[in-house]
Amino acid sequence: MNIVVLVKQVPDSGLARQLDDQLRVDRNGANNVMGELDEYAVEAALQLKEAHGGEVTVLTLGPSQATETVRKTLAMGADKALHIEDDAVGGSDALATSKILAAALGRLEWDLVIAGAESTDSGMGIMPQMLAARTGVPALTGARKIDTDGTAITVEHQRANGYDVLTASLPAIVSVWDTINTPRYPSLKGIMAAKRKPVETLALSDLGVDAAEVGPSGANNEVLSAAERPPRTAGQIVTDEGQGGTALAEFLAAEKFI
Amino acid sequence: MTDILVYVPNSSKHAAEVLTLARSLGDVAAIAFDDAAASLAGEYGAAKVHKVEAAGVDDYFVDPKATVLIDLVRQSTPGFFLLPSTDEGKALAARVAVALETGLLTDVSGLEADGTATQDAFAGATVVKSKATKGFTLATVKQGALDPAPAPGSPAVETVTANVAESDQRVRVAERVDEPAGDRPNLAEARIVVSGGRGVGSSEDFALVERVADALGGAVGASRAATDAGYYPHKFQVGQTGTTVSPQLYLAVGISGAIQHRAGMQTSRTIVAVNKDADAPIFGMADFGVVGDLFEILPQALEAIEKRK
Ligand SMILES: Cc1cc2nc3c(=O)[nH]c(=O)nc-3n(C[C@H](O)[C@H](O)[C@H](O)COP(=O)(O)OP(=O)(O)OC[C@H]3O[C@@H](n4cnc5c(N)ncnc54)[C@H](O)[C@@H]3O)c2cc1C
Ligand SMILES: Nc1ncnc2c1ncn2[C@@H]1O[C@H](COP(=O)(O)O)[C@@H](O)[C@H]1O
Numbered sequence: 001m002n003i004v005v006l007v008k009q010v011p012d013s014g015l016a017r018q019l020d021d022q023l024r025v026d027r028n029g030a031n032n033v034m035g036e037l038d039e040y041a042v043e044a045a046l047q048l049k050e051a052h053g054g055e056v057t058v059l060t061l062g063p064s065q066a067t068e069t070v071r072k073t074l075a076m077g078a079d080k081a082l083h084i085e086d087d088a089v090g091g092s093d094a095l096a097t098s099k100i101l102a103a104a105l106g107r108l109e110w111d112l113v114i115a116g117a118e119s120t121d122s123g124m125g126i127m128p129q130m131l132a133a134r135t136g137v138p139a140l141t142g143a144r145k146i147d148t149d150g151t152a153i154t155v156e157h158q159r160a161n162g163y164d165v166l167t168a169s170l171p172a173i174v175s176v177w178d179t180i181n182t183p184r185y186p187s188l189k190g191i192m193a194a195k196r197k198p199v200e201t202l203a204l205s206d207l208g209v210d211a212a213e214v215g216p217s218g219a220n221n222e223v224l225s226a227a228e229r230p231p232r233t234a235g236q237i238v239t240d241e242g243q244g245g246t247a248l249a250e251f252l253a254a255e256k257f258i
Numbered sequence: 259m260t261d262i263l264v265y266v267p268n269s270s271k272h273a274a275e276v277l278t279l280a281r282s283l284g285d286v287a288a289i290a291f292d293d294a295a296a297s298l299a300g301e302y303g304a305a306k307v308h309k310v311e312a313a314g315v316d317d318y319f320v321d322p323k324a325t326v327l328i329d330l331v332r333q334s335t336p337g338f339f340l341l342p343s344t345d346e347g348k349a350l351a352a353r354v355a356v357a358l359e360t361g362l363l364t365d366v367s368g369l370e371a372d373g374t375a376t377q378d379a380f381a382g383a384t385v386v387k388s389k390a391t392k393g394f395t396l397a398t399v400k401q402g403a404l405d406p407a408p409a410p411g412s413p414a415v416e417t418v419t420a421n422v423a424e425s426d427q428r429v430r431v432a433e434r435v436d437e438p439a440g441d442r443p444n445l446a447e448a449r450i451v452v453s454g455g456r457g458v459g460s461s462e463d464f465a466l467v468e469r470v471a472d473a474l475g476g477a478v479g480a481s482r483a484a485t486d487a488g489y490y491p492h493k494f495q496v497g498q499t500g501t502t503v504s505p506q507l508y509l510a511v512g513i514s515g516a517i518q519h520r521a522g523m524q525t526s527r528t529i530v531a532v533n534k535d536a537d538a539p540i541f542g543m544a545d546f547g548v549v550g551d552l553f554e555i556l557p558q559a560l561e562a563i564e565k566r567k
Contacts, residue, residue: 013380013381013498013517013518014516014517014518015517016383017380017383017384018380018384019379019384019386023386037499093361094352094355094362095355095356095359095360095361095362098356117499120498121380122379123364123365123498124348124362124364124365125345125348125364126348126349126351126352126355126362126364127352129320129348129349129352129353130352130353130355130356133352133353133356133357134356138321138428138429139319139320139349139429140319140429141320141345141349142345154432157319159345160445160446160493160501161436161437161439161493162434162435162436162437162493163435164319164431164433164434164435165431165432165433165434165435166319166429166430166431166432167429167430167432168428168429168430169428177499178499179492219361219391220359220360220361220362220390220391220392220393221361221362221363221388221389221390221391222388222389222391223386223387223388224374224387224388224389225386225387226379226384226385226386226387227384227385228383228384228385229378229382229383229384229385229524231542231543232524232529232542232543232545234542235529235541235544235545235546235547236545236546236547237536237541237544237546237547237548237549238546238547238548238549239536239548239549239550240548240549240550240551240554240555244532244548244549244550244554244555244558244559245548245554245555245556245557245558245559245560245561245562246558246559246562247548248530248532248546248548248555248559248562249558249559249562249563249566250562251530251546252474252507252530252559252563253566255507255528257450257474257506257507257528258474258563258566258567
């Protein structure tokens with residue numbers, strides 16, 4: 001079974017992030033990491049490969065520094081990668097991104113595409129459904145569990161108060177939450193082996209995507225302005241010296257919560 | 259006035275919020291697949307309801323509803339099409355965006371009549387204003403963006419009959435498993451949320467968090483460290499990859515306040531924290547905080563709460 005995993009490099013969501021002077025996500029800092037949910041997608045793909053055989057191909061769209069993310073997925077155990085890199089891509093909206101990724105998927109052979117449920121920078125959580133619409137295959141998004149026999153696929157779609165069991169035939173697109181597995185760390189051997197694994201880099205023209213359809217000129221939305229959220233006004237902090245619980249209850253009563 | 263198309267999935271508070279926001283922009287035409295949703299639309303001021311009758315629509319995931327919505331948007335050429343920012347709402351919006359080649363704004367917390375949207379970026383650290391530059395405004399509205407305000411009316415109801423095409427029967431919903439909701443208020447909608455983190459230390463000790471929640475009539479939440487450790491079920495996780503809450507009171511105990519946790523609770527009106535580390539980031543956003551051991555503080559607070567009741 002051949003699997004394509006979609007990974008996006010993002011600024012670390014645990015650290016301060018910002019927009020650049022063009023109001024785009026600032027990707028020039030040193031804090032870029034693999035999309036935190038995409039690690040779970042890679043792990044899910046590797047586990048399916050271990051069970052069913054086949055190849056895992058990583059697909060990413062991003063600037064040259066996204067190579068580091070690609071290397072990490074190869075070190076985890078993916079077999080090869082396709083990196084779409086083109087200066088015209090910066091400033092693309094989700095719709096344009098989906099056009100490019102769909103074109104790239106068209107060049108690869110796959111039975112299953114696995115993505116993160118959402119990227120942790122823009123965090124829209126829509127790319128897998130957009131790609132399903134463009135490639136014409138079924139989408140089973142928001143999975144916390146995947147089962148497949150190589151022909152059909154069953155996932156548990158996570159909901160706030162339970163889950164739905166979804167079934168479809170392959171080929172299909174799945175997206176995963178962080179409840180699905182525990183991603184492995186690359187081993188030293190994996191890191192060494194990754195250096196020899198093939199990474200193909202393609203530009204928009206190789207995919208037959210018109211640069212005018214993407215980037216700021218192709219965007220359907222515009223960011224007008226951005227501002228730091230004003231910090232909350234400092235509250236009252238007391239140290240417990242035997243009265244902490246009473247003080248807490250008094251505050252709650254004063255605010256009419258009791 | 260511009261026509262505002264709204265997808266109403268059910269009779270939740272979130273759906274009422276989207277209807278309330280939509281009403282401030284123009285005349286609302288709601289799309290409802292069942293009676294509960296249709297009657298909510300009437301209660302929250304829709305001028306019109308497209309009541310869809312599509313046998314079997316719930317047996318399949320996303321596709322059949324997407325087809326109905328795409329058709330209705332094509333026919334009614336609205337100024338806005340708004341959906342709740344839930345997994346389903348976003349999935350449907352993504353389908354509409356591709357089918358109509360239109361932009362999509364997700365998780366908006368505000369919208370003005372000229373189409374300017376307010377969105378949070380970076381887990382709420384940055385507030386962005388954005389706008390669709392082509393076509394109509396397609397947006398999903400974040401839970402808790404505003405207080406729902408009823409405006410009962412008697413909308414014109416138009417029945418739309420749709421068949422589920424074979425091409426939309428690809429992803430079958432084989433089973434729906436609802437985990438028992440319990441007696442406590444729904445986490446996403448609760449007025450009071452009491453959340454425990456890694457500091458609670460065990461699943462047994464989460465009973466203490468539950469007792470505080472029950473004394474206040476609130477819901478129980480948890481940080482990811484607590485759900486990952488198995489102290490509390492994952493569905494109660496608050497934060498970026500869990501539920502977003504916006505209660506009147508958020509009481510965080512034994513939670514450090516990581517960015518990903520804050521993403522799910524920072525719009526709470528009043529934030530209270532109990533943590534033994536005076537430098538925990540959660541204190542930086544708390545209206546009231548107690549530095550100390552939660553196993554000393556909570557039992558004492560419970561006693562004081564019971565006395566006051
Ligand atoms: C992609 C991604 C998504 C994430 N999504 C989420 C999410 O949705 N929700 C979420 O919560 N996190 C999320 N996280 C994890 C997040 O980064 C933090 O790891 C997590 O929030 C920490 O939980 P915590 O505060 O309970 O644990 P810790 O950070 O370990 O804090 C425990 C706190 O308890 C205090 N404490 C310990 N004992 C006591 C005691 N006896 N009395 C009082 N205080 C005590 C300690 O001082 C400490 O401050 C995500 C991370 C990533 C990478
Ligand atoms: N530029 C990209 N390159 C590769 N995969 C992507 C890209 N953008 C989004 N994805 C995939 O789509 C998922 C959801 O992204 P989003 O809709 O942006 O939240 C991510 O977790 C990735 O798996």
